[in-house]
Amino acid sequence: MKKQTKELSESSRFYRLIQKVTTRLVGARGEEIDSAVDDCLARMGEHFGVESVSLGGISKSGNLTPALRVWGRLPPRDKSLAVDPPPGPKMAAQFCRKGSFVYSRLEDLDEFPQYREHTRRMGVVAAVFWVHRDLGSHVEGMAISSTNPKVWPDDIVERLGVVGEVLYNALHRRRADLALQRSHDEIRRLKDHLEAENLTLREEIRTSFEDSDLIGKSHTFKIVLHQVDQVGPTDSTVLILGETGTGKGLIARRIHQKSGRKDRPLVTVNCAALPATLIESELFGHEKGAFTGAVARKIGRFELADGGTIFLDEIGDLPLELQAKLLRILQDYEFERLGSSTTRTVDTRVIAATNRDLGPMIEQGGFRADLYYRLGVFPIRIPSLRERRSDIPLLVWFFITNLQTRLGKTIEAVSPQAMDALTSYDWPGNVRELRNVVERAMILSQGARLQLDEAFPGYHRTTRISGGTREQQSENLEDAQRAHIIRVLEDCGWKVRGKDGAAERLGLKRTTLQSRMKKLGIRRPTA
Numbered sequence: 326m327k328k329q330t331k332e333l334s335e336s337s338r339f340y341r342l343i344q345k346v347t348t349r350l351v352g353a354r355g356e357e358i359d360s361a362v363d364d365c366l367a368r369m370g371e372h373f374g375v376e377s378v379s380l381g382g383i384s385k386s387g388n389l390t391p392a393l394r395v396w397g398r399l400p401p402r403d404k405s406l407a408v409d410p411p412p413g414p415k416m417a418a419q420f421c422r423k424g425s426f427v428y429s430r431l432e433d434l435d436e437f438p439q440y441r442e443h444t445r446r447m448g449v450v451a452a453v454f455w456v457h458r459d460l461g462s463h464v465e466g467m468a469i470s471s472t473n474p475k476v477w478p479d480d481i482v483e484r485l486g487v488v489g490e491v492l493y494n495a496l497h498r499r500r501a502d503l504a505l506q507r508s509h510d511e512i513r514r515l516k517d518h519l520e521a522e523n524l525t526l527r528e529e530i531r532t533s534f535e536d537s538d539l540i541g542k543s544h545t546f547k548i549v550l551h552q553v554d555q556v557g558p559t560d561s562t563v564l565i566l567g568e569t570g571t572g573k574g575l576i577a578r579r580i581h582q583k584s585g586r587k588d589r590p591l592v593t594v595n596c597a598a599l600p601a602t603l604i605e606s607e608l609f610g611h612e613k614g615a616f617t618g619a620v621a622r623k624i625g626r627f628e629l630a631d632g633g634t635i636f637l638d639e640i641g642d643l644p645l646e647l648q649a650k651l652l653r654i655l656q657d658y659e660f661e662r663l664g665s666s667t668t669r670t671v672d673t674r675v676i677a678a679t680n681r682d683l684g685p686m687i688e689q690g691g692f693r694a695d696l697y698y699r700l701g702v703f704p705i706r707i708p709s710l711r712e713r714r715s716d717i718p719l720l721v722w723f724f725i726t727n728l729q730t731r732l733g734k735t736i737e738a739v740s741p742q743a744m745d746a747l748t749s750y751d752w753p754g755n756v757r758e759l760r761n762v763v764e765r766a767m768i769l770s771q772g773a774r775l776q777l778d779e780a781f782p783g784y785h786r787t788t789r790i791s792g793g794t795r796e797q798q799s800e801n802l803e804d805a806q807r808a809h810i811i812r813v814l815e816d817c818g819w820k821v822r823g824k825d826g827a828a829e830r831l832g833l834k835r836t837t838l839q840s841r842m843k844k845l846g847i848r849r850p851t852a
Contacts (some may be wrong), residue, residue: 339481342372343488355506356447359394362492366396369488375471376448380492382465383454385635390463393496397470425453425482430474451475455485457493467492497753508742517624539575540723543713544825545818549576550707555585556703562655564640565678569708570757576707580676589633592626596641605647608665615664627660627671634674641681641692642698648693650673655699675700710752710759711850715816717748720756724763725775732764737773746777772848807845810838819849 346365353361366378377397382390428434429451434441444452449470457466467489534832539550556563565573574593581591599607605712606615610625626635637643643651654660655675659668677700687693710717721744725736743766752758771774810831817827821835828838842848 330370339372339484342368343491346488347491351489353495355499355795358502361834362394362495363396365488365492370396373469373471373475375469375475377468377470379468379470380465380489380496382460382463382467384463390465390584393465394492399805404848405743409572417533426456427477427482428452429476448472451477453477453482453485455482455489457489460561463715465493465610505606518621539572539579540719541713541716542719543715543816543818544820545708545713546716548818549707552703552705553579553583556705558585559703560584560586562674562700562702563676564702564704565676565707566704567678568709568753568755569680570755571680571707571709572756573680573707574636576677576705577634577638577676581634581636581674584634584674586633586674590630591634591636592630593638594626595638597642599677601644604644605650608647609650609660609662611663612665615662619664622662625660625662625672627654628662629670630673631674634676637677639679639681640677641679641683641686644805645691645693646695647683652693652696652699686847710755712818713815714748715812718744719761720759721747721775723761725767726761726766728767732767734767734770735766735773735795736770736775739775743775743777746781750782806841807847810845810847814849837842 346368347815349361350358351366362380370376377395379392379395379397381392381395384390415757431441431445431450434444444450447470449472451471451474452468454468455466456464458464467485468484532754539546541547541550553576563577563580565576567573577593578591581587583625585640594604594607596604604797605623606619606623608625608627610623610628611619613619613622637651651659654671657671658670660671661668681695683692687694687697721739725739729735747762754761762778763775766777766781769778809826813830814821814827817825817830820826821828821838823829826835828835831838833841
């Protein structure tokens with residue numbers, strides 16, 4: 326009677342344990358499942374007074390497989406605990422046939438001497454293994470192991486199946502949650518990337534000039550276009566040098582369009598327009614919480630330009646501390662987001678541009694020499710507008726044609742006086758300044774003839790005769806000859822000798838032209 330009462334009490338205690346285990350696991354989600362399973366294994370170990378409770382498996386050859394979750398004080402499993410020789414499929418078949426494998430002492434394993442020796446070396450003399458499912462190469466289930474002989478009542482073994490089902494269902498749910506989370510993370514990554522790419526494309530469309538083509542027939546400008554044609558189809562890094570307003574952005578866009586990356590984004594970053602505190606995040610991105618105000622993860626411009634091209638405008642204004650990180654990307658194509666230790670790899674072509682003289686900056690320590698040499702794989706220098714004055718009439722009419730519709734005006738003529746004033750001006754702002762001057766002149770012009778604003782610096786450089794319809798130009802032969810030679814030299818990019826040189830165009834010998842240049846005081850401008 327006392328024995329039955331004890332068994333009922335033991336059964337009742339185990340039943341209450343099952344209730345607690347089931348209640349906690351049913352409502353657990355995500356990371357809570359791992360801790361809930363570990364807690365349940367510990368409760369069962371304490372309940373039975375054993376040394377180990379684990380969720381794992383055994384191969385069809387009889388060797389233990391790595392445990393999924395384990396609680397206990399037994400030594401870690403290693404290769405020395407492998408069953409050698411394995412007991413073979415007989416024991417595994419018994420596992421699958423009965424749904425459980427129970428022994429209360431080592432003598433119960435006399436039928437499987439190899440496995441008996443294996444458990445003895447493990448220090449286990451009694452155990453119960455409940456089979457959850459047969460996976461072909463092995464079976465998985467729950468094992469309770471004791472270092473002392475122990476009797477396992479049949480009802481306890483039977484109810485272990487209930488606990489095992491609950492535990493494994495929780496683990497399967499955890500796996501599903503992890504797979505779902507990975508899918509959500511991937512979808513979010515693709516969504517963030519798509520949104521960022523769309524934003525960049527909209528920005529590109531917004532900032533694209535209507536006059537997005539490159540206009541010019543002068544020799545110096547043809548050299549630039551030829552260089553673009555040469556480097557465009559490659560993946561080489563390009564450094565574009567030139568004064569402000571010369572069209573460095575247009576050259577970068579043309580290089581991208583001629584490359585194999587033309588169907589991928591061209592991402593533009595103005596290094597001078599971004600605060601030093603934000604430019605690192607802009608280039609490389611950041612994780613949520615990386616710094617104050619980082620309320621969400623952000624993809625950087627390099628990651629956004631993966632497979633495409635990134636245009637780093639005004640690279641000379643990049644802070645010195647970020648130049649090392651840029652050098653690393655150029656060398657290894659690797660970077661980390663702010664707030665993340667994960668190294669990311671990108672395939673991005675770099676085009677950089679600056680209106681600054683980097684040589685003195687390197688000498689003064691304001692720009693890294695190694696970065697300069699890495700960027701300067703293929704330098705392209707864009708000539709200033711005063712170095713290609715023969716292109717000014719073409720540009721003037723190009724701007725007029727493209728601005729007429731937007732301004733609602735029709736310009737049919739540009740007076741010789743206005744064109745001469747535009748051509749003779751030095752244009753410190755280059756093509757951008759020329760475009761602004763033409764637009765202002767079109768706004769102020771009352772008829773179909775372009776009239777320059779009197780505020781234009783070159784407006785008063787000529788002397789007007791009564792009526793203001795014509796300009797007086799010097800009738801001195803030397804002045805006219807000097808002006809003509811300078812115009813031809815500028816059109817040739819100050820090339821004197823050889824094919825398409827100024828001497829050939831003027832029909833003079835090289836020595837004769839050089840002699841006249843010396844006599845007329847003609848020297849190539851230094852700026």
